[in-house]
Amino acid sequence: MKKATFRGGIHLDGHKELTSGLETVVAHIPDRVYIPLSQHIGAPCVPLVVVGDQVKKGQKIGASKGFVSAPIHASVSGTVVAIELMEHPGGSFVPCIIIENDRKEEWAESVIPHRDPASLTPDELRAIILEAGIVGKGGATFPSHVKYAPVEGKIVDTVILNGVECEPYLTTDHRLMLERSDKIVAGLGYIMRAVGCERGIIAVEENKMDAVAVMEKAAAEAKNITIVVLKEKYPQGSEKQLIYACTGREVPVGGLPLAVGVIVNNVGTASALARAVELGIPFIGRNVTVSGPGIRNPANYRVRIGTLFSELIKQSGGYVGEVEKIIAGGPMMGKTVFTDNLPVVKGTSGIIIFTKEENRHSKEFACVRCAKCIDVCPAYLEPTSLVRLAKRKAWEDAERMDAMSCIECSSCVYVCPAQIPLIQHIRRAKQAILAAKARPQG
């Protein structure tokens, strides 16, 4: 049978065999956790604690400010020792609440299991999701309660759970589907109830047939949940491409999935959500793949938010060879960071270590007009034309050519025979277009 997919995209060497067979292990709980005040898209949190305060596991320590925001919680019990500026895996400097672990693992009073989760109304569910600080676990970290909030005139008829994990090396979602399939299905049920829709889809790429079997078994009871097997192609896990592959609907330019009546969530988000709804546990931990050729023992970890990268790397047996690049997230869309002294945040799906050998750089040549980038662009853009405009600083023209629709998947860079860093030029154009919009007119 021909498997559903989208137009464009590339076939990558997955390298998933490094960790896909390894069961998720619990990472050592560190002596200190560093919890950044901003772990989501939107307004950063305001700290609720001061230096010297005693906090308990699961206690809210940062309150969300504004609608598009999510609160943060202590991932260990202990004492707040400092609130200071630290490097954030997103490529910025963010104030972090540093908690000294007292190893008592005491739960906060606010963490109480909900007696009867099946009787919760959509409004109550959304309130629980907001309080638990649930954000998208795929990497974009969009606060979930915002996604589920009803919008006037828009009807959601499908919820898609994204278990595609198309980035090379990453296997957290794969392992999660194998190990926590019941939680994922339960989480999907709560999401469907929160938004009031009848159809649920769990999308999995064809390279994870074992996960498909497990998920099908877990969802056998639920009649309105289907498992869709998609073709193995990058960026299959991108929201708009996923919606097209699963439903045949195209999200309009500049629009949200809501415009076509779909909500997309990561499978990890669903499992975190199920924990929050059933057990009252806020978002204080996540799964992280530590992999790449530069690490001794690649592994999947269940990590407390705020654990330093260096702790996980130490647990993985340290570096191998000459480390050249540390990437927070997947190698295609992740952010290169310059130090391992960074905390794991809600959006950190992986830590990939590359050595000098993989980090090849070749000189940029002139565009040979082969149009390979146009062939692979899943957003139907012309990367080469956008770059030409970006080099001329013709931001308005670039905007007219829908530069803002670029999903920054880097497929064009991957295929470019002239080694042009297309994505960086397009990103620059997007930056300039946004800056021009932010500037007051006149």
Place this chain on the structure above:
Amino acid sequence: MLVAVVTLACLGAIFGIVLGFAAKRFAVEVDPRVEELIRVMPGANCGACGMPGCAAFAEAITMGTVKPSACSPGGASLYEKIAAIMGTEVSAYEERQVAQLLCQGDNVHTKMLYRYEGLSDCHVALANFKGPKACKFGCVMQGSCSRVCQFGAIQMGVNGLPVVDYYRCTACNKCVVECPLQLYKLVGVSRLVHVRCVNTEKGKDAKANCATACIKCKICEKNCPEDAVHVVATGDGTVALIDYEKCTNCGICAVKCPTKSIDKIMPLSEEVILEVGETPVPGCTRCGVCPPL
């Protein structure tokens, strides 16, 4: 034959009378100075002044809506001629300005957090942990300013920092707008002493990241005989700033500054002070239409 001659002659006479009347009746008063000014203009109609052409510029001068110094191709000799026609003093016109870079943190003096391998564009470099430099105020050294300069006046130096050629700089403001950290400032060309640091952090933090940072010690303030330099509040902190109205170019502050964040440059020749230099392209009028060099 005769009819045709007479008809044409009559038509000619009628049109002649009408046109002659209209020329007298609807005549537009022209300022005689405009004609004279147009004659002395460079005549390139380049638009560097922001007007549609030299004629429009001449008219704008007579109306006083534009300064003669807006014509950068003309240079000081043109300003003198304009002054003669307009009956004003040349000295009333502004001094030629040049761009000054407010950072000295080159790749020797400043601590780097990482090696940047991405696109050579300051805006892109800044998106990654606010640039590779430990100092978050200083130049990111990716040369966006040098690419935006149409006169070849900014070149990237061997130490990583851009170098401004004061001879070629036309004070077009492009680098000032381009620099994401606002590290360029247009200053009169006769000004020699500049505070080349905008780091507003505490002295200790600034010094930890860069050997030539302003450490807010106020030695410059204490030693200035003209009370021209002060450590003033800027943004979240303070940084030394020179009041160019008061500064006499004595350079005592530059000598006393412990980190040499105050810099005194060599005086420029009279010629450079008055006229903008040649661009590398023969015949260029600096109109700004061509893409950057």
